[in-house]
Amino acid sequence: MTPTTSTASTTRLTVAQALVRFLAAQYTERDGTRQRLIAATWGIFGHGNVAGLGQALVEYADDMPYHQGRNEQAMVHAAVGYARQSGRLSTHAVTTSIGPGATNLVTGAALATINHLPVLLLPGDIFATRPADPVLQQLEVPYAGDVSVNDCLRPVSKYFDRVTRPEALIPAALQAMRVLTDPVETGAVTLALPQDVQAEAYDWPEEFFAERTWAVRRPGPDPNELAEAVTAIRAARRPLIVAGGGVHHSRAEEALAELAATTRIPVASTQAGKGSLRFDHPQDVGAVGHTGTATADELARTADLVIGVGTRYTDFTTASGTLFTGDGVRFLNVNIAPYDGHKLAGQPLIADARSGLAELTVALRMHEHRAAAGYVTEYTEDKERWEYRVDAAFEAEDPDLRPTQPQVLGLLDELVTEDDILINAAGSLPGDLHKLWRARSRDQYHVEYGYSCMGYEIPAAIGVRLAAPDRPVWALVGDGTYLMMPTEIVTAVQEGIAIKVVILQNHGYASIGGLSESVGGERYGTAYRYRSEEGDRTYTGAPLPVDLAANAASLGMRVLRAKTVRDLRAALAEARAADTPTCVYVETETADTVSGAPPAQAWWDVPVAETATRSSAVKAREEYDRHVSTRRRHL
Known part of the structure; x- marks a missing residue:
């Protein structure tokens, strides 16, 4: 100062x-x-x-x-x-x-x-x-x-x-x-x-x-901690880097890319760390954890050294303590915060992410250290197989049908460049985005998942656009999130802040509905529907006659309605070119009838009723106990 x-x-x-x-x-x-x-x-x-x-x-x-x-x-x-x-x-x-x-x-x-x-x-x-x-x-x-x-x-x-x-x-x-x-x-x-x-x-x-x-400080690593880190990496047979939000906060993306290219160690990313490497970088293996890719999660299960860079190791990343289960697995944590550097009984390398990665790269280059060729071939082939699954989720064979949520992302994937910024925070979209989205730049992927706050997307898009006034900024929201906080549309209109809002109408809390079903809650209270005419007090009647597109228009936003894949492709292109706040509204098809995103590749702990009379809860508890038994505390 x-x-x-x-x-x-x-x-x-x-x-x-x-x-x-x-x-x-x-x-x-x-x-x-x-x-x-x-x-x-x-x-x-x-x-x-x-x-x-x-x-x-x-x-x-x-x-x-x-x-x-x-x-x-x-x-x-x-x-x-x-x-x-x-x-x-x-x-x-x-x-x-x-x-x-x-x-x-x-x-x-x-x-x-x-x-x-x-x-x-x-x-x-x-x-x-x-x-x-x-x-x-x-x-x-x-x-x-x-x-x-x-x-x-x-x-x-x-x-x-x-x-x-x-x-x-x-x-x-x-x-x-x-x-x-x-x-x-x-x-x-x-x-x-x-x-x-x-x-x-x-x-x-x-x-x-x-x-x-x-x-704003960039502290470098302690020499002894650095030497110990180099020793740990050189001894590892199956190392895996887990890139967290600290990579972005430090602007350490280039340093991470150089370390990965030098050592050929694969890099997985948390929600906050996605985009640390471009999706097409040879060492990028995608998302890790409950919402991760099959490639990254299998590497996590078999890793003997996990190198966390700027990550807090939340339960989504660790699959609630069930993911990193390889024999003798240890952790090396590059983090500016000592509190996070010592997590999972890890070996700390307390430093700014960019400074720490740069010094690691120099030291490992001196030793000419590289991951084994067979290991590189393994994760490269696994990554190619996952990309086929992404293509399948994105593909819409009939352009005259309603799109699924992954197909909406696929159409955006066709349209955007590295200039575009996507913002999301809650619902089922964060899981689909983490698994499927192909991040093209360090700041394209803006998913707030530390708090996963419904209502964040539209106001955050305004803030992002103020910081990046020449870039297309997209707020992706489900109907539940939209209803939480659409008010700042008025601010965007008043100030002429040309954000693009995509409303995906799926008639309720789709993410929690799916979670409810998996834990014995039978999707109770998660649909935006009338009560059942059968008298059972459930919300299983017809969808509510709510018109969110009309609501957005009433707040002053230009609205483009899309009923089919063909309509949506045209609407997204028109919205991207718009120089005024513009909304694209689409009702999505459910994964029950059309192929959706790949399922979760790792578990997440949501406790299930220990005793119940309904069969759905009893079965869910049996599955819960099975997963809990695999949890590991790293000491």
Whole structure:
């Protein structure tokens, strides 16, 4: 952190005015590139922030761009989308009023923190001076007078402070910037701002407003850890690299590609790490885990050394502890976070992903280390076989039929270039995308699966498009996700942000419906249908007469309806060429009648009723017990 100027003079401003001026002067720097840390502020105003931050944003409109949101959670998603597309070097701030506006931030904050993506939250808070008690929207806690609803944000924030005096803003703001720019600790940062303090004036030292540049570190590996890592890799017969989101955060894609090409070690990817290698790189073996490819998952089962790069090893990656089961398998974890570097009793290589991979490549090249030729032939042939399965899932033999969900992805696969960015978060699409999508660039695949938050896609697409204004940005949503949060379509229309939204109508929670069936829940309560006429209270009647295309059009979006594969191919091409927000609506065929995506290649632990009278649950429990027996704890 380097302030560029210093002076003893002061300026009298409100706390909110001072904060906006301070934020406008914060920058990040990595690899010689410098950019604004807080590029813009999103806001919805109420009595808790309109006279404070609202007024300050008007006062300094030339210094701090402002975006008008419709939903507080969605504003955080937009900011997170922007931050991810910006490589975590730039983000947005989000301001809300007190009460429900502030608590609406919690879901977005959890998503940001779980995914290690920076966002600054500035919720209004109740009066610090307590002129009346209680005030509107005050949560009364008999045992603690200093608790407000904003305390809900504490467990989902990487840093939290309540600024109850003007002078307290200075250390709080500096700490907030420190955390936002820390590659290990970054996530949601919350500065709760009592509405009276926001409007209070104070004599601020001018140096508080000096430009500051926060250097984003690239720590290299410890020499001893590096030497041990090289020894472990050279001793492995069946090594497998698992690329996680840290590869993208570090911009380590080229370093990973060089290591893979040098050593011929295969590379599988998590949801967050997909795209770390192009799909056609010889060492890319696709997705790993519950939503993985047969190629990657079989390599994972037989690996004797798993080299995790920037991964948290979530249960989807490890198949709930049932995937990495090879004899004597060990883990080598290249990670900037010591917490993640030690997971699965792994041998840590604590370093920035790009720095760590680069030094590993140099050391292994010195030893002329390469994977065995037979191993390379094995995974290369397996990868070719998987690609045939992808082609089969994408292929639509009759262009006049409704497409399946994989066929929708196949039509997009025909259309896109490396410039396109696909955004998704929840439902059955993440599984299909992870297994099937052929990522053409490091940032084309944008699936939020740390929190898998329904409603993320449309606002995130707005944030991504703001960060990449010249690239086609697609938000892929099912009908369930669309109904959660379509409101920011209005923002896209208002600002002329030309996102492309693809709505796949399958009449309910298709992903959870399938999961429900597999765990004995019989798809209960997962379909968007009328109740049964048989009187059994199930939702198995006719589909609801909901017209999501008309809804999107009513919010101002241009809508293209597609009934068949032929229609969809034309609609997607038209949407890609559009320079205004455009929606493609298609009702998909179910996999019950037309071939869908390949099934899961590895297990995922969703506990099943231990006792039940219905046969579906009894059978599901038997299957569950079988899988649980294969779980392995790595010590």
